[in-house]
Amino acid sequence: MIGNPAPEPTPRSPDSEPDHLRRALDGDLDAFNGLVNLHQRAVYNLCFRMLGSGVAAEDATQDAFLSAYRNIRAFKGTSFRPWLMRIASNACVDELRRRGRRPAVSLDAPLPGRDDPLDVADPAPGPETEALRREQQDIVQAALLRLPADQRLAVVMCDMQGFAYEEIAEAMRTSVGTVKSRIARGREKLRRELGPREQSGIG
């Protein structure tokens, strides 16, 4: 269940993408689903890191792809992935706002919800290492959720998904300078939060 380490989670610009994209722009659902196959992992992971819950991430991912399909004509750029990530992050922001309206869901929850897929994921290594590792993952995820959404998005895209500053700027519709400072502030807050514990954990 648990896959590769984050930096290269999905193929960056697969050969099949331009073709899929061209046909998807004409409303070809099969072609669009080709794009879904290529990017769903990245989109789902972004949503999961932004929302901290598997169920919410699933909904946001679904919303994002639907919205992308519906608005595919609005895509004019050359690079599909940042555009898609922008839609995904907006789906996440919508969800966060919904939570803001009914504050039952606390963003400061120390651990991700019951539905956290990490609970299910349990491959090879020994139980102790695995428990430790999972705990570490939970701690980092909880710290991420305490960041302001814009910093969280920048940090997740940069450090966990391997996007370039320029792509993040495109996805966030802002300047590279702003992205740089959001990443810096996000990392700095995480550094303080994770601090010494982090040093003793994985790394």
Add this chain to the structure above:
Amino acid sequence: MVERVNKLLRFFGGHEPDVNALSAHLDGRLATPEAARLRAHLASCETCRARLDGLCATRDTLRAMLDIEPPRSFRLRAADVERAQEPAAKTSAPMLRWAPAVSAVAAVVFAIVIGVDLSSSRGGSSYSADRAPLTARQADTASSTESGGMMDKNIASAPVPQGSGEAATGSADGDARGFAPDPDIATAAPGAVLAPAPAPSGTAVAAQPPPSGATATPAARAAIRPVATATSELQATSGEAAANNGGNNTTALRVMEIVAAAIAVLSAAAAVTLWRTGRERL
């Protein structure tokens, strides 16, 4: 220069590292001269070195976070797409979309009513004739119909003939059309019946508040039956009826002021909410 300032700062008890530069440096995103300067600084500044190490460790921790396998495929089915292509339901409350328009209309109503109120309390003596019988009835009706049934009827003074049918409806009618003269709305609005009063139109115009030369009347159902000849003349010429309120008719005006102001304030608040939620998108 920076180096010297930093040295000085350290001498007086250390300095706060430039996290922005350190973080960018970590990603190799500093321009060459800046990077060189930072490296030189790092060589001599333990604080900044430690901070850089900390940021680096944090980044490594993030990079070591495991990718999560999506629980299912998100391929779209034709059914999903068809549903999605029906006119997209606007997010959140559709009522909010009208908030700015409702706010503007209510504010205009408020301004007109206030204007009438002021002019009638100042120049009240010019309305001496014939208004007393209407007063009580208008007050009652206005307070009971509240915003939904309340409307303003502007009768334009001679120079502006097209402004004859401005209608402003309350928030119950979401379809606020701004300020376009719309006699249809005026006649169709439920419970909004003109209250003709036999005051000579010349007097009415003279006593108008500046903006549109308009007189506001509260709805008065009782006045539906054809009345004075003066009124029929007016209807014949402009298709509208002019009416004005007497200086004693303050209760109705006050109620209208309060209602209009409340609508204006509430819908302005709604508009601001809408604007802010729109901005939350990253």
